[in-house]
Amino acid sequence: MNITFIVKEFPKTSETFIISQVRGLLNLGHDVKVISLRKHRKTFTHLNRELFDRIMYLGYEGNTLRRFIKTACVVISHGVYTDFLHHALKNRTLLSILSYPAIRSHFIxxxxxxxxxxxxxxxxxSFLNNIPGFKKPVVVVFHGVDVARYLPSLSPLERARLWDTMxxxxxxxxxxxxxxQSLGCPVEKLRVHHMGVDIERFSLKRKFPLKNILRLVSVCRLVEKKGIDxxxxSIPKVLKAHPGVEIIYDIVGDGPERHKIENLxxxxxxxxxVVFHGEKSHQEVKKILEAANVFVLPSRTSGNGDMEGIPVSLMEAMSCGLAVVSTFHSxxxxxxxxxxxxxxxxxxxxxxxxSALMRLISEPDLVIRLGNNARKEVVKNFNYTHLNVELESILKDIIVHYK
Incomplete structure (x- = not known):
């Protein structure tokens, strides 16, 4: 199959699941290209040259004026300029999408x-499928914030256009x-497909029952929905109840909430x-996870309505055999x-x-049991190798039956 991904930023440190999908489908023998609106501010030095050669960055292709003229001619001549301009201006991506002619000829x-x-x-x-002779099957991966915040802001008619395109x-x-479904998407157009992790990279390390040391870790962007505050x-409450227990809390990641959390x-x-590590490489994150015995992620709905999907960092921690403490969220x-x-x-x-942390201190064997079961859950249902094969099957089936 020739598969074109369309993403906002690539490669992005907080969206390794997209990198995993691209690599997984390449490893399965497919021709994969990536259209990205922007370059991520950090360079992924571990990505090989072949993968970088498959990326088109829209904001960096060609002369802006020439792209604008070509794009304007295409979208106006086909009567789709209203939708195009509406969505592009609403999401501040007009300049990025000006590479439309290059996208079409080289990728789509x-x-x-x-x-x-x-x-x-x-x-x-969504305007692409309104262009005569340009029908392609479009698969959309919904993660959380898009469904929680963006789609409810659209009119029913605008959402209906998305369902039609998809x-x-x-x-x-x-x-x-x-x-x-509650937003009006037909159920026959939906299927759950989990993100996953590399269970070989995040492998099980033998954990020992807690012995007066509680080594906590969180790996995430420091934003409100992660609940790191x-x-x-919670830590002073645990220390008050268990004064003889040494607590070390490693926080890996950065973001707008960091200063607030440091002050707290x-x-x-x-x-x-509390150790603030900032952003770390995958290898460094793995070492920090292996040194810990409990992963904490008190996720919540933020004040602006942002929510989680299923956090990949939780999957990575569970794959390493860590006991996890989190929330009934999303x-x-x-x-x-x-x-x-x-x-x-x-x-x-x-x-x-x-209370959850104190329970782990009071029941040290529970740390081991939870960690072993966590590893089993990820291996069974969130193994990205298996999930990429499942995705391959989904895409093949769509192509075969697409009209």
Missing amino acids: DKADIILVHYGDLACNF TLGLPVSHFWLERL IAIQ AAFYNIQKR GIPELVKNGISGLLVDENDIDGIA
């Missing part, structure tokens, strides 16, 4: 199928499948127990079975997070 015309990550981006490209939607969880506020740690006088309960492969509490529940 040769594609058997188009795979778009995030529903808001799919809306930007051959199949792949929400990353059953939670988001149900939300898409909740984890910080200082306010509770636990700044010496699709997380589809990954973490409460009391079996991890402990879940309500969103924004500081006492709940503290």
